[in-house]
Amino acid sequence: MADFHRFNLILVSVVTIISAILVATSLYLDKSAGGNMTRLGGYSENDYGWNKPQHAYAKPLYQSNKGNYHEHSDLVVLGDSFSGEIPTVNWVNYFVDRTGVSTQVFSFNQGGIERIISSSVFRQTPPKYLVIESIEESIYRRFPNRNCQVSEQKLPAKQHYDTKLANDKLYQTNAFKRETYQQGLNLDNAGNYLIKAIPRALGLNVSDVTELALTRDDLFSSRVKDNILIYTTDIEKRNWPEDSSATTACNLLNLQQRIEANGYTKVVIMVIPDKLTAYSEVLANESLSQLSIIPGLAKQKSLNLIRLDLLLKEEVAQGTVDIYLPNDTHWSSAGYRLGAEAMIDYFNTTAQPFD
CATH class of the missing domain: 3.40.50 (Rossmann fold)
Structure with missing residues (x-):
C-alpha cells in the first residue's frame, strides 16, 4: 500500500511539474499565430516575430x-x-x-x-x-x-x-502590427515549442527548420537579428x-x-x-x-x-x-x-x- 501511495505521489508530482512548465512556457511565448518557420521549427515568436509594421x-x-x-x-x-x-x-x-x-x-x-x-x-x-x-x-x-x-x-x-x-x-x-498579447493559455503551442526546443538545446534538431548565422544584424526587425530560419x-x-x-x-x-x-x-x-x-x-x-x-x-x-x-x-x-x-x-x-x-x-x- 505504501508503494502504491509513493507511486501516486511521484505521478502527481511529475504531472504537476510538467503542467507548471507548460503554463510558464505558454505565458512566456508571444501570441501563437506566427510564421511557419517558428511554428514548424519550435522557435519562439518572441525571438523571431517581426516588429516592423x-x-x-x-x-x-x-x-x-x-x-x-x-x-x-x-x-x-x-x-x-x-x-x-x-x-x-x-x-x-x-x-x-x-x-x-x-x-x-x-x-x-x-x-x-x-x-x-x-x-x-x-x-x-x-x-x-x-x-x-x-x-x-x-x-x-x-x-x-x-x-x-x-x-x-x-x-x-x-x-x-x-x-x-x-x-x-x-x-x-x-x-497592421504583429499581435503579441496572448489571451488565455495555449498549452498546445507551448508543448510544440518545448518538444523541439529542448532537443535543439542538446544539439539535436528534430524539425525541418534550420537556424543559420548571418554576417549582418540589420536585416530583420525581430529580436534575434543575426540568425536566419530556413527550411532544410x-x-x-x-x-x-x-x-x-x-x-x-x-x-x-x-x-x-x-x-x-x-x-x-x-x-x-x-x-x-x-x-x-x-x-x-x-x-x-x-x-x-x-x-x-x-x-x-x-x-x-x-x-x-x-x-x-x-x-x-x-x-x-x-x-x-x-x-x-x-x-x-x-x-x-x-x-x-x-x-x-x-x-x-x-x-x-x-x-x-x-x-
Missing part, C-alpha cells in the same frame, strides 16, 4: 480560380502560396493596384497548366499575360521531364503592341541532379513557346528565390551560398525569366529590412511590393511586338 489590402483585387479558365482576364497567374495563400497579402494585389489589369490566380495545388491553356476560352480569347510563379525549391519538381529537348519552334508575329503599364508606386494598403530543403538543393537547372529551363522554355504560339499571350517565368538564396551573400557559412538553381535557369537566354534573385540580393546588400519575414518562408509586404514592381518593370522593358 506590415501592410495588407482590405480585400483581394483579383479573382481566385480553383477550376478551369472559363472567363477571360488580361493576366493569368499560375502560382503557389506567394500568389494567393493569404488573399490580401501577396504580390498580385500590388500588381493589380498599380496597373488595373484584370487578373485571375490559379494554384498549383488545384492542378497544372493544362487546365488553363486547354480550355476553349483560353484558345478563343487568350490573356495578354501569363505568369508561371513557383518557389525555387519546387520548380524542378513541377517541371521534371529529363528527356526534354529544346524546341526550334518559330513564333508567329504578335497581333498587337504591348502597352506600358502604370507604376506610380502609390498603394491602397492598410498597416533549401540546403538539399545541393543533392539535385547536375542537369536540374538545364532540365527545368528546357521544360519551361518549351511551355513558354507553346503558349506564345498563339501570337498574343506573353509568358513570364517568376521563380521566387528561396530564403537561403536571397540571403546567400550574408551567410556566415559560405559553403551554402552557391546552391541556387536560378542562375542555371538564366543560362537559357530565350526564357522569359525575371531575375528576382539579383533584385533581392541587391536589396539585402542595401540593408532593406524584412524582405522575407524573419519567422516565415514568405515575403513581407515590402517583399511582395518589390516583386510586383519588378514584374511591372519587366513587362514595360519588354513592351514591343514580336518580329
Whole structure:
C-alpha cells in the first residue's frame, strides 16, 4: 500500500511539474499565430516575430480560380502560396493596384497548366499575360521531364503592341502590427515549442527548420537579428541532379513557346528565390551560398525569366529590412511590393511586338 501511495505521489508530482512548465512556457511565448518557420521549427515568436509594421489590402483585387479558365482576364497567374495563400497579402494585389489589369490566380495545388491553356476560352480569347510563379525549391519538381529537348519552334508575329503599364508606386494598403498579447493559455503551442526546443538545446534538431548565422544584424526587425530560419530543403538543393537547372529551363522554355504560339499571350517565368538564396551573400557559412538553381535557369537566354534573385540580393546588400519575414518562408509586404514592381518593370522593358 505504501508503494502504491509513493507511486501516486511521484505521478502527481511529475504531472504537476510538467503542467507548471507548460503554463510558464505558454505565458512566456508571444501570441501563437506566427510564421511557419517558428511554428514548424519550435522557435519562439518572441525571438523571431517581426516588429516592423506590415501592410495588407482590405480585400483581394483579383479573382481566385480553383477550376478551369472559363472567363477571360488580361493576366493569368499560375502560382503557389506567394500568389494567393493569404488573399490580401501577396504580390498580385500590388500588381493589380498599380496597373488595373484584370487578373485571375490559379494554384498549383488545384492542378497544372493544362487546365488553363486547354480550355476553349483560353484558345478563343487568350490573356495578354501569363505568369508561371513557383518557389525555387519546387520548380524542378513541377517541371521534371529529363528527356526534354529544346524546341526550334518559330513564333508567329504578335497581333498587337504591348502597352506600358502604370507604376506610380502609390498603394491602397492598410498597416497592421504583429499581435503579441496572448489571451488565455495555449498549452498546445507551448508543448510544440518545448518538444523541439529542448532537443535543439542538446544539439539535436528534430524539425525541418534550420537556424543559420548571418554576417549582418540589420536585416530583420525581430529580436534575434543575426540568425536566419530556413527550411532544410533549401540546403538539399545541393543533392539535385547536375542537369536540374538545364532540365527545368528546357521544360519551361518549351511551355513558354507553346503558349506564345498563339501570337498574343506573353509568358513570364517568376521563380521566387528561396530564403537561403536571397540571403546567400550574408551567410556566415559560405559553403551554402552557391546552391541556387536560378542562375542555371538564366543560362537559357530565350526564357522569359525575371531575375528576382539579383533584385533581392541587391536589396539585402542595401540593408532593406524584412524582405522575407524573419519567422516565415514568405515575403513581407515590402517583399511582395518589390516583386510586383519588378514584374511591372519587366513587362514595360519588354513592351514591343514580336518580329
